[in-house]
Amino acid sequence: MQKRIVIVGAGPAGLVTCKALLSSSTPVHEFLPIILEQEDDIGGTFRYRSYENSNLVSSKQLTSFSDFRLPLDHPDHLTLEEYVEYLRAYCKKFRLNELIQLGTKVTNISRDRTTGEHEVSYVRKLPGSDQWESTPRVIRAQYVAICSGLHVTPAVPDIPGIQSVLQRDDTEVTPAVYHSHEYKVRDQLAGRRVLILGTGETGMDLAYEAAKAKAKEVVLCTRGGFLSFPKALNDFEVFGFKFESKTPLPIDTLITNLAETAYVHPWVAASHIRWFISDFVIKRVLWLLTGTQAGCNQWVGELEPERLGRAYVFLNKSHKAMPYINRPFRTRPAVPDYLSRYIDPPEDSPPRTSFAVDLAPFPTHFNPDGRAVFPVLPKRKDSMRLEHLRVHEGREVRPDTVIFATGYRQEFGFLDPASEYGTPADADVRNIVKSGDESVAFIGFVRPGVGAIPPIAEMQAMFWISLIKGQVRQPLPPPHYHLLVKETARIKYGVDHSTYMSTLAKDIGAAPSLWELYKEYGLHVLICYCFGAAFTTFYRLVGPFRSPTAAHIVKTEIWETITRRGILGNLFMGVIPMAFYLTLNAAAYVFEKIGRLCGLVHEE
Structure with a gap:
């Protein structure tokens, strides 16, 4: 039976959803997808919100789609331009271009109450113009995939008096106030006094770019701190001996599968004890190696203790600005610094007395003269946060450039409210569809604490297709993959990348058993699966989305990624954690069996 499917958006999520639908089409479920994209090119955020010197913070190993990989000799982290070229090659390889309508804006999606079909109204851009057609066209579809992305509509908080920055007439440059999506080149920051609002990865990138552009002053404002890690492990010195790597290990490839995502007892999963234990261990290791456990060699901007860890926040992997931010605050004594030391890139590590990036809280308002006014925050323990002290010691901050690196908000004005589609927040079935309505999927609208959205979108597409075909296990077990946040969280x-990916794979019968892998593929693939991270390719070795190329990718690229850790790396980041978690899961299994025999535990 033919099923017309409209996909909104030609970013990575839309492209991989289209390709997955084509690959899964059968005479019983004949999928006819079409992608509607309002921009003039594919790529979404990676194409239209990129800027000079921007790179992916997720590795090629994790970010690449399961059956279309990059060469082994390609750098681990792509520039945004390189990633868009990768997406173009993906479209060419799987013949998606003929299914993409560029310059096509969806204006309304509503449900036909009689047939249950969706009426997708859209307008096309007039040739050679930025104007749109006045009369909408309509496509009727049985299914709709919303893949419009997390980063579309800029979120700009209202800060009273900010217009006073633009009204300054005492600067050598033209004052500017804009959102980060308008930033494109380093020259925009040269010679300026820059105030950046937001310490996410974009805010960190902009702080670094401002420092390298020789801005006169850079003040970076944070709401409540951040957790900073480099996207790839840098060099260390232990007892004066320098550990260098020509190819630093991407940190998103270090988490192992066995006993962390595969063979995890439901009690262990529900308690999140794996997250808390790994946080405890990582903090101690960081303290030994770098002198601080706030982050990796992070001496300021620390999160509150109750939010410090992988269970609570998104890891900030734009680490380039940290040497400039740390400079006034790094106070490690000489002896422990000799015992172990994290080595910052030399080009970003001049003396402490040189240029630094200052941290501050978000300003409450701006005075008529353009001066930023910062809140006096409550004391924590016996002192204020260190970065807050610097802007409360008589220091005047009068920027001529303010950049909102404050992220984006999600808007779905094209979804007819009367049709009760909801939003991604209403997608209570694995954060993909709303209960009782599998005909509309929200794909690409979860964000991993450590990981990447494109491979998650691929797994979400496979889950949705399995749901349409009636191949998802029922009932679904409770979700244990959400990051732990307060109700008031913004x-x-x-989600935890590995846990979420593994959960979806189990739901659709794509998570292999160890015996199944050994019997079909041998020891090589089995070892890779145990020691590897939650690469999507693993979930195409068996099950409904089995790929003929998966085993080769595992034996080559993924094997190379694992062996790059070395013997010690695989011992400390693989064997020891796996042995510990296997023991923990085995103990939970034994206690469950005893509880059932004694009548203390009942079937759910």
Whole structure:
């Protein structure tokens, strides 16, 4: 039976959803997808919100789609331009271009109450113009995939008096106030006094770019701190001996599968004890190696203790600005610094007396003369946060450039409210569809604490297709993959990458058993699966989305990624954690069996 499917958006999520639908089409479920994209090119955020010197913070190993990989000799982290070229090659390889309508804006999606079909209204851009057609066209579809992305509509908080910055007439440059999506080149920051609002990865990138552009002053404002890690492990010195790597290990490839995502007892999963234990260990290791456990060699901007860890926040992997931010605060004594030391890139590590990036809280308002006014925050323990002291010691901050690196908000004005589609927040079935309505999927709207959205979107597409075909296990076990946040948290769509991917794979019968892998593929693939991270390719070795190329990718690229850790790396980041968690899961299994025999535990 033919099923017309409209996909909104030609970013990575839309492209991989289209390709997955084509690959899964059968005479019983004949999928006819079409992608509607309002921009003139594919790529979404990676194409239209990129800027000079921007790179992916997720590795090629994790970010690449399961059956279309990059060469082994390609750098681990792509520039945004390189990633868009990768997406173009993906479209060419799987013949998606003929299914993409560029310059096509969806204006309304509503449900036909009689047939249940969706009426997708859209307008096309007039040739050679930025104007749109006045009369909408309509496509009727049985299914709709919303893949419009997390980063579309800029979120700009209202800060009283900010217009006074633009009204300054005492500067050598033209004052500017804009959102980060308008930033494109380093020259925009040269010679300026820059105030950046937001310490996410974009804010960190902009702080670094401002420092390298020789801005006169850079003040970076944070709401409540951040957790900073480099996207790839840098060099260390232990007892004066320098550990160098020509190819630093991407940190998103270090988490192992066995006993962390595969063979995890439901009690262990529900308790999140794996997250808390790994946080405890990582903090101690960081303290030994760098002198601080706030982050990796992070001496300021620390999170509150109750939010410090992988269970609570998104890891900030734009680490380039940290040497400039740390400079006034790094106070490690000489002896422990000799015992072990994290080595910052030399080009970003001049003396402490040189240029630094200052941290501050978000300003409450701006005075008529353009001066930023910062709140006096409550004391924590016996002192204020260190970065807050610097802006309360008589220091005047009068920027001529203010950049909102404050992220984006999600808007779905094209979804007819009367049709009760909801939003991604209403997608209570694995954060993909709303209960009782599998005909509309929200794909690409969760954000991993450590990981990447494109491979998650691929797994979400496979889950949705399995749901349409009636191949998802029922009932679904409770979700144990959400990051732990307060009800008042601004962002509630965070997930643990590995746990979420593994959960979806189990739901659709794509998570292999160890015996199944050994019997079909041998020891080589089995070892890779145990020691590897939650690469999507693993979930195409068996099950409904089995790929003929998966085993080769595992034996080559993924094997190379694992062996790059070395013997010690695989011992400390693989064997020891796996042995510990296997023991923990085995103990939970034994206690469950005893409880059932004694009548203390009942079937759910």
